[in-house]
Amino acid sequence: MIANKMNDLVKNSSVIRAMFEEGKRLASIYGKENVYDFSLGNPSVEPPKEVKEAIIKILNEEDPNLIHGYMNNSGYEDVREKIAQSLNQRFQTSFDENNIIMTVGAAGGLNVIFKVILNPGDEVITFAPFFGEYKNYVSNYDGKLVVVSPNTVDFQPNLTEFSNKITKNTKAVIINTPNNPTGVVYSEETIKDLSKILNQKQEEFGTSIFLISDEPYRELVYDDIRVPYITKYYNNTIVGYSFSKSLSLPGDRIGYLVIPNEVDDFEDMVAAANVATRILGFVNAPSLIQRAIAECLDAKVNLDIYNRNRELLYHSLISYGYECVKPQGAFYLFVKAMGGDDKAFVQAAKEFNILLVPGSSFGCPGYCRIAYCVDYEMIERALPAFEKLAQKYGVNKE
Amino acid sequence: MIANKMNDLVKNSSVIRAMFEEGKRLASIYGKENVYDFSLGNPSVEPPKEVKEAIIKILNEEDPNLIHGYMNNSGYEDVREKIAQSLNQRFQTSFDENNIIMTVGAAGGLNVIFKVILNPGDEVITFAPFFGEYKNYVSNYDGKLVVVSPNTVDFQPNLTEFSNKITKNTKAVIINTPNNPTGVVYSEETIKDLSKILNQKQEEFGTSIFLISDEPYRELVYDDIRVPYITKYYNNTIVGYSFSKSLSLPGDRIGYLVIPNEVDDFEDMVAAANVATRILGFVNAPSLIQRAIAECLDAKVNLDIYNRNRELLYHSLISYGYECVKPQGAFYLFVKAMGGDDKAFVQAAKEFNILLVPGSSFGCPGYCRIAYCVDYEMIERALPAFEKLAQKYGVNKE
Numbered sequence: 081m082i083a084n085k086m087n088d089l090v091k092n093s094s095v096i097r098a099m100f101e102e103g104k105r106l107a108s109i110y111g112k113e114n115v116y117d118f119s120l121g122n123p124s125v126e127p128p129k130e131v132k133e134a135i136i137k138i139l140n141e142e143d144p145n146l147i148h149g150y151m152n153n154s155g156y157e158d159v160r161e162k163i164a165q166s167l168n169q170r171f172q173t174s175f176d177e178n179n180i181i182m183t184v185g186a187a188g189g190l191n192v193i194f195k196v197i198l199n200p201g202d203e204v205i206t207f208a209p210f211f212g213e214y215k216n217y218v219s220n221y222d223g224k225l226v227v228v229s230p231n232t233v234d235f236q237p238n239l240t241e242f243s244n245k246i247t248k249n250t251k252a253v254i255i256n257t258p259n260n261p262t263g264v265v266y267s268e269e270t271i272k273d274l275s276k277i278l279n280q281k282q283e284e285f286g287t288s289i290f291l292i293s294d295e296p297y298r299e300l301v302y303d304d305i306r307v308p309y310i311t312k313y314y315n316n317t318i319v320g321y322s323f324s325k326s327l328s329l330p331g332d333r334i335g336y337l338v339i340p341n342e343v344d345d346f347e348d349m350v351a352a353a354n355v356a357t358r359i360l361g362f363v364n365a366p367s368l369i370q371r372a373i374a375e376c377l378d379a380k381v382n383l384d385i386y387n388r389n390r391e392l393l394y395h396s397l398i399s400y401g402y403e404c405v406k407p408q409g410a411f412y413l414f415v416k417a418m419g420g421d422d423k424a425f426v427q428a429a430k431e432f433n434i435l436l437v438p439g440s441s442f443g444c445p446g447y448c449r450i451a452y453c454v455d456y457e458m459i460e461r462a463l464p465a466f467e468k469l470a471q472k473y474g475v476n477k478e
Numbered sequence: 479m480i481a482n483k484m485n486d487l488v489k490n491s492s493v494i495r496a497m498f499e500e501g502k503r504l505a506s507i508y509g510k511e512n513v514y515d516f517s518l519g520n521p522s523v524e525p526p527k528e529v530k531e532a533i534i535k536i537l538n539e540e541d542p543n544l545i546h547g548y549m550n551n552s553g554y555e556d557v558r559e560k561i562a563q564s565l566n567q568r569f570q571t572s573f574d575e576n577n578i579i580m581t582v583g584a585a586g587g588l589n590v591i592f593k594v595i596l597n598p599g600d601e602v603i604t605f606a607p608f609f610g611e612y613k614n615y616v617s618n619y620d621g622k623l624v625v626v627s628p629n630t631v632d633f634q635p636n637l638t639e640f641s642n643k644i645t646k647n648t649k650a651v652i653i654n655t656p657n658n659p660t661g662v663v664y665s666e667e668t669i670k671d672l673s674k675i676l677n678q679k680q681e682e683f684g685t686s687i688f689l690i691s692d693e694p695y696r697e698l699v700y701d702d703i704r705v706p707y708i709t710k711y712y713n714n715t716i717v718g719y720s721f722s723k724s725l726s727l728p729g730d731r732i733g734y735l736v737i738p739n740e741v742d743d744f745e746d747m748v749a750a751a752n753v754a755t756r757i758l759g760f761v762n763a764p765s766l767i768q769r770a771i772a773e774c775l776d777a778k779v780n781l782d783i784y785n786r787n788r789e790l791l792y793h794s795l796i797s798y799g800y801e802c803v804k805p806q807g808a809f810y811l812f813v814k815a816m817g818g819d820d821k822a823f824v825q826a827a828k829e830f831n832i833l834l835v836p837g838s839s840f841g842c843p844g845y846c847r848i849a850y851c852v853d854y855e856m857i858e859r860a861l862p863a864f865e866k867l868a869q870k871y872g873v874n875k876e
Contacts, residue, residue, distance in 0.1 A: 081686050084597055086753065122543075126542045127542055131546075136534055145521070145522065145726065149728060187761050195481070198481055199481050328542075328546060331549060351492065354491065361582060361586040361587075362760070363728075365731075367729025367731075368730055369766070
């Protein structure tokens, strides 16, 4: 009775569910503390205390019908203005409330923008490895996701192949930096080169090509790395942001889109984003949490905790003989699957009670993702298992 | 640059925006207190105190990573179980957590269920007058909304025309009781007759026809009216519920779907609803507010306030010569447009600083909607204006 389009998706979801059940089964046999689940991107660091303080203050001081009521479908004007000013201060941009659309997380924002721009058959380009949901988001509006193959040397995008894959049907390009699953940050040089190609292709085809920057991991960077603010490099940029990771609020579903004045058909774009927010059933981003994050724009989760995890896991794995580009951001390591077959490697890891996600899920077979948004102590307990796993493959540097 | 499908929607939205601007213009000329805005369904009664208490208690006592983190895309299991038990107690049903999917309000829930069941070209039947957004929700999944014309005698559905409009392509029927915009509650007899027709047609065509009951106004009823619980009358029922009105939390975006075990292909349906919640970009219903409403299932806004508004407005309008079926629920009056043309009548009302919504927006020309979720004092101030409006049309009973 379910729609044809849903059939495969439901089958896939039962694979994920089976993996989840397998984790529970292993925990019931070996004890929860002896199963090492690195499969989920659910933040392990607590939200900063400012979030709780802001929510309670708002509940105590503001009008209940304002904080729980409908507002403009694009969000509260004062919240949007505060976000605009915060961006201006940090990135020397010139936004105001009219450039900001509050969204139900980044996932909600991406769906809104694809609803706004995609006609059936339009192409959206992304770079492998990529967040697997992009395929679904584009398919929701009958678009086609075109994937540029991975550059596994440093996981910067392969711009030559990119340039060749742009056609007159290319409506958008979606990038994700810091990247899930590699943790790699696209360099300023990369962004400049990418922008140059896009400008050339827009001129060549007489089209508008939107560069959608999906930025849930913007604030999660280490070693003083700077993440370029994309709107400054390319006019037709739209930013999708989320507070899911920067404030550890993924369940609360709060984020925003930035649509700069420079975007083609700006007025129509923001009007359409407002309408799309409504008719897709979001109606508006959740109200109380909108008001709360506006009071926490300078707050950030404790990155030292993730960084400590990153250092321990990265250096240990390298010492065991794993191959991996050291991540500069996010909370993932993307390691080469020993033996070459990522699905087989993930199965082998399971024998050591280690749960990972195969790179195939990100359009990059031969690798697998380790999410280190977990307890430090779990990483410590898991290290001997990772070592044994490497030994099983006959890889051992020590 | 925006998608073709969005063009008309953006044009429509600028009509609504123009109406909003007109309200602001009138307020700037005549003073805010002399403009009578009855156009919005934004609850005016405060949320019950239990909501604030629950949120603060949860923030103080529960694990921050639990209350702000990802959970099952269908929602927290304990929250869903509490809702199921609350329904069982109130309506003698037999639900458990597996029958409940938490959603981003009723609008989110309806989008999820249409994504789950609609193939392009499938038909969804509704009864005029109906909430105008249904058309967009169905169109999002390339379905076709088929409208049964209104029965303006008592606004119970026209079941003869309904029966004739069911075809082999009918995938769903959507009802909304208590109804927006009429405030009418469908009687138990109506529900029984409607169910009988659906069962006959399912057999005749060998199809499954889902009855979707959109119930944001279920708790807003007056005079001890009982609203039948639809799953008890028809097996293929799916309920879309929202706390937007029962707890005055429309901005927080929280509701749920009920998918009973009796529904055809139950397992696939709930699995697909879980996946649809994820890929449409909701990911999950907002987390903190999920946990809060689970502590407020017996709480309710103060209905006496709406009832007082209803009585004052209804009796006053009748005494001025307006024609209207007395609403049993929700917070709307659906009055006959004097002169017969609802758009002209709404324009005429504006001359007296009264803002209304034409019935055409609900598929029912010749009427207009008055939302009485406003301050009692505004109604008092507006009454002379309503009387003068009637006099302009030469209607005056006194």
